Amino acid sequence: MPRPHPPFKPCPCGSGRSYAACCGPHHSGEQDAPTPEALMRSRYSAYALADADYLRRTWHPDTCPPDLDLNDGTRYTGLKIHRAEGDEVEFTATLKAPGGQTHRMRERSRFVRLGEGWVYLDAAPE
Ligand SMILES: [Zn+2]
Known part of the structure; x- marks a missing residue:
């Protein structure tokens, strides 16, 4: 008997994988994002899911804004990674x-x- 599959819930980061196999374990704290790209994806997903706690947890304390409003009605409809280097x-x-x-x-x-993982610092100047 094959194991029943849980319903496929696509990850908001657009990886094509299921949420449970992509950004989900990072959000739950089960597993730190192993690379800056994985962290970037998981932070985008956290915006999409309005997970402010995760965003704060993965934001450098020096640059993290004191107030983070994720309930302003913005919808996050797509992410495209152009380049991930260093x-x-x-x-x-x-x-x-x-x-x-x-x-x-x-x-x-x-x-x-x-510490053990990566955090978001800031946006590089143009
Ligand atoms: Zn993802």
Whole structure:
């Protein structure tokens, strides 16, 4: 008898994998994101799922904003990773504002190691 599959829930980061096999274990704290790209993906998913705790946990304490409002109605509709090299990940995130407008945000994010895992530091200047 094959094991019944849990319902397939695609990961919000757009990897094509299921949430449980992609960003889920990072969000639950089961497993630290092993690379800056994995962390970037899991942070995007955390925005999509309004998981502010995870975002704070993976944000460098020096740059983490004191207030983080994830309930402003923005929807996160797509992530494209352009380049992941060393401690930098360049990506475009597609967002839909509450009014229905689509925004594309391109950023080169910088990550640093802190303790056992990686944390988000800031966006590299243009
Ligand atoms: Zn994912």
